[in-house]
Amino acid sequence: MFKEIITLTLCCLFIAVYAAPATTTAEKEEPPHPYNFAYEEKDANFTITRQEEMDEHGTVKGSYSYIDRDGVFRTVNYIADENGFRAAVQSNEPGLTNSAPAAATIQIN
8 A cells, every 4th residue: 555655646746747837928018108198286275287208218207296375386307217216306395405315306496
């Protein structure tokens, strides 16, 4: 009985090791699909805008901004490409100072 179990185990191992490998199909990477959009929303207290576009190389450029009724604003212009994500922030918000943390430029007006 023990000999039969060993033989059966070895046969199963042989089949598992030498079985045809599962075929995998690599998904074809599609080229970037260019797009662009923009919108603006206004009411008595604020204005919000946003625009973004991607070109045929996959480079994304855009911006978004906020302006409140007191004239406090923030605008962020950004680009994302093979060099990573980079943003430049312009604002007149109280308490901010000019700086460049984490590859984002902050400019106070």
